[in-house]
Amino acid sequence: MTMRRWNEAEYDVLFRNHPPTSPDAPDLGPRRAIARTIGRTPEAVAAQWDDARSAVLGSATVASEGLRDYLRRHGWL
Numbered sequence: 917m918t919m920r921r922w923n924e925a926e927y928d929v930l931f932r933n934h935p936p937t938s939p940d941a942p943d944l945g946p947r948r949a950i951a952r953t954i955g956r957t958p959e960a961v962a963a964q965w966d967d968a969r970s971a972v973l974g975s976a977t978v979a980s981e982g983l984r985d986y987l988r989r990h991g992w993l
Contacts, residue, residue, distance in 0.1 A: 926954045936969045936972045937972055947962055971987055971993060
């Protein structure tokens with residue numbers, strides 16, 4: 917199974933109402949709605965948000981270069 921990379925539009929949907937500067941990740945309901953919108957799983961949505969939050973906090977993260985670039989362009993890093 918090949919994992920497809922996240923794109924700008926998917927990050928826009930993920931972070932629109934749940935920026936990684938927020939102290940709380942989206943709950944299960946919003947994660948499911950985001951997942952349906954972008955064709956991902958709720959677990960994938962949670963993982964990307966958690967990676968972004970860790971990067972914003974300066975913690976060790978496995979955030980992809982694409983995610984870090986997105987965060988930089990939006991002034992979060």
